[in-house]
Amino acid sequence: MVPSAALEEHLYPLRADGGLLRTSPEFALKRVIAAGLPRVYEIGPCFRGREAGPWHGSEFLMLEWYRAGAALEDLAREATDLVDAVAVALGKPPLPWAHTTVRALVLAACGVDVARAAVADLSSHEADHTWDDAFFRRWVDSVEPSLRGALVVSGWPASQAALAAVRSDGDWPVARRFEIIVDGVELANAFEELVDGRELQRRFVQSNAARVASGEPPHPVDLDLIDAVGRMPPTSGIAVGIDRLVAVIEGWPGIARGRVPA
Amino acid sequence: MYQTSDIRKGLKVEMDGSPWVVVEFMFVKPGKGTAFTRTKFRNLLTGNVVERNIRTGETLAPTDVEELEMAFLYSDDESFHFMNGEDYSQVAVPRSVVGDAWQWLKEEFIGRVMFYKGLPVSVEAPTFVELEVVQTDPGVRGNTATGTTKPATLSTGATVQVPLFIDAGTWLKIDTRTGEYVERVKR
Numbered sequence: 432m433v434p435s436a437a438l439e440e441h442l443y444p445l446r447a448d449g450g451l452l453r454t455s456p457e458f459a460l461k462r463v464i465a466a467g468l469p470r471v472y473e474i475g476p477c478f479r480g481r482e483a484g485p486w487h488g489s490e491f492l493m494l495e496w497y498r499a500g501a502a503l504e505d506l507a508r509e510a511t512d513l514v515d516a517v518a519v520a521l522g523k524p525p526l527p528w529a530h531t532t533v534r535a536l537v538l539a540a541c542g543v544d545v546a547r548a549a550v551a552d553l554s555s556h557e558a559d560h561t562w563d564d565a566f567f568r569r570w571v572d573s574v575e576p577s578l579r580g581a582l583v584v585s586g587w588p589a590s591q592a593a594l595a596a597v598r599s600d601g602d603w604p605v606a607r608r609f610e611i612i613v614d615g616v617e618l619a620n621a622f623e624e625l626v627d628g629r630e631l632q633r634r635f636v637q638s639n640a641a642r643v644a645s646g647e648p649p650h651p652v653d654l655d656l657i658d659a660v661g662r663m664p665p666t667s668g669i670a671v672g673i674d675r676l677v678a679v680i681e682g683w684p685g686i687a688r689g690r691v692p693a
Numbered sequence: 694m695y696q697t698s699d700i701r702k703g704l705k706v707e708m709d710g711s712p713w714v715v716v717e718f719m720f721v722k723p724g725k726g727t728a729f730t731r732t733k734f735r736n737l738l739t740g741n742v743v744e745r746n747i748r749t750g751e752t753l754a755p756t757d758v759e760e761l762e763m764a765f766l767y768s769d770d771e772s773f774h775f776m777n778g779e780d781y782s783q784v785a786v787p788r789s790v791v792g793d794a795w796q797w798l799k800e801e802f803i804g805r806v807m808f809y810k811g812l813p814v815s816v817e818a819p820t821f822v823e824l825e826v827v828q829t830d831p832g833v834r835g836n837t838a839t840g841t842t843k844p845a846t847l848s849t850g851a852t853v854q855v856p857l858f859i860d861a862g863t864w865l866k867i868d869t870r871t872g873e874y875v876e877r878v879k880r
Binding site: 570 | 723731749
């Protein structure tokens with residue numbers, strides 16, 4: 432159990448015996464990085480409420496690793512090598528990787544430039560008030576169903592940075608993160624980590640304001656994490672869903688058959 | 694109102710002024726985004742299928758659809774008349790609404806009549822019906838070879854393909870989902 436289980440608005444931590452179950456090992460591993468270990472990893476069970484479907488479960492196995500001094504590109508290479516190694520170990524060929532951006536994918540799927548799009552350009556649905564609402568509607572309606580093959584997808588909107596650093600990519604601000612998406616299924620998510628404690632505090636406040644506005648309890652603000660993030664060296668980190676990885680490589684229709692015992 | 698957590702196969706909802714039934718659904722959630730229920734709906738009036746992504750927090754409206762098992766009484770130029778076995782009330786269903794189901798409706802058969810906002814909108818015949826052949830070319834005795842068929846007219850007026858050994862006066866079991874001959878039945 433952990434004092435704070437998540438930062439993101441749309442994560443719903445499970446409770447057990449009055450405490451919270453971790454949604455990922457991220458907060459604990461960042462304190463280890465801040466304490467001076469340059470390379471750390473953990474593989475273990477994680478828990479998320481309100482996630483139940485072919486590719487989601489309330490308990491799943493997550494692999495996370497962090498490397499101080501590494502660039503996002505280094506982690507992309509390591510992660511695709513890992514996926515290929517798992518494929519080969521399961522008697523399958525390595526994957527034909529392609530690198531792309533969110534902007535290119537949305538443009539190809541529906542002809543909209545997300546860097547310039549307003550809410551109305553992305554969605555005409557009356558319930559979509561925020562830019563992120565409209566973006567995700569468009570993503571789920573049009574982009575995700577069009578995704579084929581093995582993709583490393585970077586250039587995510589800055590509003591979806593979570594614990595990643597943000598930088599301006601020419602004419603629009605993007606989060607320094609990538610997702611590995613194979614045949615439409617997200618297998619991994621990587622950050623060039625945010626190392627600014629005050630910015631992290633600001634994001635906690637922002638996320639919690641959105642949660643409270645939609646009737647959800649705020650996430651407890653993890654002061655130890657904020658302190659640790661402020662002391663972290665430049666670091667990149669990645670989380671891989673092991674159940675999904677095995678299921679996608681095996682060609683299963685979801686993670687239920689591929690449930691890996693923790 | 695229904696929440697996304699109420700979505701299941703067979704749930705009937707009102708959308709865009711029509712009644713729809715859920716035929717498939719799946720939980721989806723982009724990495725950093727909100728959850729959606731990717732839902733396939735079949736229009737109960739037209740049979741059209743659409744896919745909609747319903748975000749958690751959005752609601753679906755119930756629809757006023759009722760399905761009743763009713764006995765077929767008789768038909769006239771405009772309508773097929775059915776009776777509710779519980780309260781003996783009768784309803785006239787226009788031929789346009791009955792559609793292809795007329796082929797399999799014989800007096801006293803129990804059909805499934807769907808009402809939308811109180812009006813009959815579709816009729817389903819029983820899955821299997823037994824009907825008499827009233828006209829077909831003379832049978833070929835002893836020819837039980839499969840694969841060769843001929844048309845036969847049933848007592849309802851419908852035409853089905855039957856094996857060559859079937860004669861007028863024979864009773865047949867028909868699968869109304871496909872309109873195909875299943876077997877001879879003794880009467």
